Amino acid sequence: MSVRTDFATVEVPNDSRVQKNENNMEREKKRLLHYLRQERKRGGDEEFGRRIKTIQKLSQFSHGQSNPTYKLLVEMTDGTLKSYVLRKKPGGNILSSAHAVEREFQVQLALKRKHPNFPVPRMILLCEDSSILGTPFYIMDFVQGTIYLQPKLPVITREERKTRIYENMAKTLGALHSFDIRELGLTSFGNISSGNYSRRTLKRWFGQYEKSITNKLVETPEKEVVMKLVAWLDANCPKDGEEVSDRIIHGDYRLDNLIYDERSDDVLAVLDWELSTVGCPHADVAYNCLPYYLPPGLEFYPSFGDSNQVPAGVPTEKQYCNIWAQHARLPNICGSSKWKFYVALSMFRGMAILAGVRARAVAGNASSRNARQAGSLVEVFAKRAYVVVVQGGASKVPRQEIKGGYEPSEKCMMFLEKLRAFMSEHVYDAEEVFERHATTNERWSVHPLMEELKKKAKAKGLWNLWLPLDSAALIKITNARGNDEALYKGPGLTNLEYAHLAREMGKVPWASEIFNCSAPDTGNMEVLLRYGTKEQQERWLLPLLMGDIRSCFAMTEPAVASSDATNIESSIAKSTNGTQYVVNGRKWWTSGACDPRCAIAIFMGKTKKTGPQHEQQSMVLVPMLNNHKVKVVRPLLVFGYDDAPHGHAEVIFDNVVVDVKESLLAREGAGFAIAQGRLGPGRLHHCMRLVGMAERSLDVTYARVKSRVAFGKPLSENSNVLNVLGNCRVEVDGARLLTLYAAHVLDQLGIKDSRARSAVAACKISAPNVACSVIDRCIQLFGGEGVSQDSPLARLYAGARTLRIADGPDEVHLETVAKIDLRRSKL
């Protein structure tokens, strides 16, 4: 949402920034007019009062300002109408140091005088006489422009504009921090003598926090974590002389305190100087960067949510700080341990301010809505500061793992930790890049970042994690041409061990590819391992294991019900001399066929039209690159997603000729059996990824419901929301355990054992259904954003829903489970 500051043309209906109610202002208007006309003013535009004929309007803005702020519309003596802004201290009992409008006036006046190009409104006059309007006030020019309330800039569609808006915000703050306080005449503006800025700030706001919790009626669930946080801040506070602390700092520098020119995206004015002082510029820019750290959905402090949700065009935190540093002519410490301190200090200050609001609300000096909002935010801020900064990042919180049962083995744990670290370091941050790429005309090409990430994963040994020892033992390759055997054979994890890793990868839809663990390649590699000759393995399996090519599996046909593989009608006809096959058929849902790296298809068709039904099909290898007999007709869309560059294609195989020896897998008539075997571990992989998808959805939803306030309280305080979340957890854990059990049984007995087949079928029913239902409920709790591209939920849902159909629909797996049970019951 954006707001035009000229509220005669407010664009947003029901916008809370502007109260249009001008009742009871007549008395103030009269007094003000009298004062302006009678007095000769000092310090600003001394002639201002003389030029005023009458005050037409005085009406209050209501967004965010703790100092009441009014728009003043006046008729000048020459007949023109002019707008100004009047800002005053609030009435009632307030701390003497708080709401100091005099200081706001002083700093802006000094800035405008010394640096006329710095964007602050022109100061007109300051009135310290409380008898006029009840408290001191000042008047400044009204700046017409646009204020953006949301850091994600949802109203701006062009990426380069988002970049410009952020660059200009950083430049403006940098410029402020480059000014010399002596030149500005503001050396006494801050309390420099009482220690360095950070120590002062910590002391001041800890004192405020302690005062705010003296009332026994105030609930303080955050207290323990606040104490730990304060201890950490105290221990890590820069010593005197260690920090720059002689600059003017704004104290509340955030996007929604800036007015922009909508055409040039220049900053026209920086508002709300209430917390400005002389202090540490690094602390000021760290506060400015809080949207990179705070959870999504905070009404008071809007953020990007997770850092991976920083929208296209908006710089990363590091890039942003670089721009700032260049203009401030100060070092960029973003990412260092000092930086963590300043981020934590900023959150701590925010927490203490909110604790004050909570205390005032409990004491009856603020609305109960504010009290609840502030109350829940105090905890969010304190915990976020502690987790993000003290423990080194939300995703790196050490967790004690449960041992035994189906929980990760020590070997698995080692890979799990590496994988989690890799995901936090590289994958979540890249989500936005791939999402953006998927919306461009280049989306059918592979983003270079994918290959870069693959290289990094290889270097960390996070490669072919899906490949169990017994499958790796089937590798017949002798001509490995300098390829690293440890890499293509993988680390030899069991299905159970890999299941834990697949769950982690499932949290980001395209992550498995980075570790060479994605469908349909894993299933196809399994087929080549089990049924491929040495030559076939060397030609196709090796580059697949090394991630140099990709593959597809062409079984399903539009013309027949393909959940019953005996229906497949494509033909694989032998040439008269018996050395070649001629392959014909129309396939669809051939996942991966659109990928420019897709070099090989495993094609299923009939080599015989008579004989036992399960013996008529065979599988052959069909080269895909530059094969003009293979036509990719179109990518099919899943609820509008084309999954580029991978794609689910409709493909025509038109008289494709392949060599029998080179292409046939196993033997003629083995197609049905291969299809069954191919999908055992592959189904498990899907199931664990689905569990990961459901868990990711819950994770983003937890953050959302804690911070999103409706009808006076966070969503998480509604019992029906807790009910929904509780049920989701029960169901996700059920699906997870069923899948781990299936992996365990598969490891022990192999897919030929009916107990393993039943267990795999059971989790193939449970996991996609649970994931769909959980993600659907998360979408509901998210509201509109849940179905949009701004949350990961819509894409996750689309992916989960397909898996109730792909690799066999639910009904077919239910039949398998029931038939095996019935057979057992006969014994």
Ligand SMILES: Cc1cc2nc3c(=O)[nH]c(=O)nc-3n(C[C@H](O)[C@H](O)[C@H](O)COP(=O)(O)OP(=O)(O)OC[C@H]3O[C@@H](n4cnc5c(N)ncnc54)[C@H](O)[C@@H]3O)c2cc1C
């Ligand atoms: C995103 C996606 C990716 C895919 N990737 C591939 C791929 O890479 N390669 C490939 O070959 N295929 C792929 N498929 C195809 C998938 O495997 C088939 O869609 C699936 O096997 C069902 O076949 P069908 O679509 O022909 O449905 P049909 O066989 O026509 O079945 C339709 C419906 O009938 C019902 N039904 C079927 N059998 C029974 C029964 N015994 N009892 C009761 N009801 C029943 C079910 O509700 C089923 O959904 C993919 C599908 C999707 C959606």
